[in-house]
Amino acid sequence: MSKGLDVGTMNIICSEMEGDEIVFVQQRNAFLELDYNEMTKMMLDNARVAYVIKGNKIYVLGDDALRFATVFKKSTRRPMKSGVLSPEEKEAIPIIKLLIEKVVGSPEYAGETVCISSPAKPIDSDIEVLYHRKTMEALIKKIGYTPYVIDEGLAVVYSELADTSFTGIGISFGAGMTNVTAAYFAAPIVSFSIAKGGDWIDENVAKATGMSREQVCAIKESGFELKREVELGSVEGALAIYYDQLISNIVENLARKLAEVTPPAVEFPVVLAGGTSKPRGFKALFDERLNEIGLPVNVSEIRVARDPLFSVARGCLIAAKTREG
Numbered sequence: 001m002s003k004g005l006d007v008g009t010m011n012i013i014c015s016e017m018e019g020d021e022i023v024f025v026q027q028r029n030a031f032l033e034l035d036y037n038e039m040t041k042m043m044l045d046n047a048r049v050a051y052v053i054k055g056n057k058i059y060v061l062g063d064d065a066l067r068f069a070t071v072f073k074k075s076t077r078r079p080m081k082s083g084v085l086s087p088e089e090k091e092a093i094p095i096i097k098l099l100i101e102k103v104v105g106s107p108e109y110a111g112e113t114v115c116i117s118s119p120a121k122p123i124d125s126d127i128e129v130l131y132h133r134k135t136m137e138a139l140i141k142k143i144g145y146t147p148y149v150i151d152e153g154l155a156v157v158y159s160e161l162a163d164t165s166f167t168g169i170g171i172s173f174g175a176g177m178t179n180v181t182a183a184y185f186a187a188p189i190v191s192f193s194i195a196k197g198g199d200w201i202d203e204n205v206a207k208a209t210g211m212s213r214e215q216v217c218a219i220k221e222s223g224f225e226l227k228r229e230v231e232l233g234s235v236e237g238a239l240a241i242y243y244d245q246l247i248s249n250i251v252e253n254l255a256r257k258l259a260e261v262t263p264p265a266v267e268f269p270v271v272l273a274g275g276t277s278k279p280r281g282f283k284a285l286f287d288e289r290l291n292e293i294g295l296p297v298n299v300s301e302i303r304v305a306r307d308p309l310f311s312v313a314r315g316c317l318i319a320a321k322t323r324e325g
């Protein structure tokens with residue numbers, strides 16, 4: 001059976017069928033580098049934490065890295081930045097290979113397909129997506145699977161729009177990027193990304209308010225709501241400003257990109273997915289900006305993905321199954 005794999009800047013998620021159900025295995029896309037010594041090793045062994053030793057370093061991976069960062073008073077590092085392998089992180093490739101192995105496991109048979117999501121070319125930066133895409137393909141091959149890559153926005157379409165035969169617009173609001181694909185019967189007619197997402201919001205709100213990025217992110221993730229009326233000078237107010245900017249930016253670029261092609265005269269539902277789309281009030285703000293700016297297609301409805309964090313992984317699995325037959 002085939003698998004889906006969402007390699008995101010913050011989360012790596014694998015999806016597969018178990019009976020009639022889709023199950024997900026998730027890890028934080030992060031690691032912790034510790035100096036090797038017997039004490040540290042013993043402590044990790046006692047806590048039953050999986051780690052790898054390389055030279056005189058110990059690497060703790062994924063969710064455990066976050067758990068132990070405070071214990072060791074060290075910051076976690078991330079193999080990816082802005083949707084792709086981080087050029088600033090020399091350990092990026094070996095670490096991400098281990099993380100991927102942790103979630104996908106070994107293939108059950110030769111040639112088993114893994115469908116991976118990859119960002120589309122960003123329109124607001126010169127980030128190179130080809131290198132990332134090709135490296136992910138090579139890693140999956142090395143683990144023993146047959147890779148198949150689709151754009152992250154298309155994965156959202158696969159996940160949520162079976163009822164319109166995969167015609168519609170899928171948007172994944174992630175940590176490092178926002179990815180958009182407009183598809184007609186599963187064929188992308190417009191696909192792009194912008195290098196802005198949850199990290200960009202955290203960073204700018206931190207700069208504006210003098211708080212740390214970690215503090216801002218914690219507030220944002222714990223029940224923050226996008227409201228019309230905000231208190232000036234509050235963190236919530238600053239979050240609302242950057243959320244609004246991100247949404248407007250996406251809708252404007254989508255309108256411009258769609259105007260460059262001749263979209264078929266059918267109805268296009270829009271689906272919102274990704275962790276950044278989770279706050280209450282997100283859909284209402286998106287509705288408002290879409291109505292103001294307008295799109296050169298008929299938008300039939302705006303939906304929120306049933307589980308925004310897992311939508312891309314789910315879509316990858318459906319795409320993989322469709323391909324494997």
Ligand SMILES: Nc1ncnc2c1ncn2[C@@H]1O[C@H](COP(=O)(O)OP(=O)(O)OP(=O)(O)O)[C@@H](O)[C@H]1O
Nearest residue numbers: 008009010011174175176177198221274275276278
């Ligand atoms: N409940 C929440 N409210 C607001 N933001 C959230 C919530 N949960 C997660 N996030 C944010 O969602 C982002 C992670 O989402 P997601 O897992 O979709 O991204 P990713 O796939 O790892 O990144 P990318 O697709 O950009 O490479 C982070 O910025 C995180 O802070």
Ligand SMILES: [Mg+2]
Nearest residue numbers: 008172174312
């Ligand atoms: Mg993502």
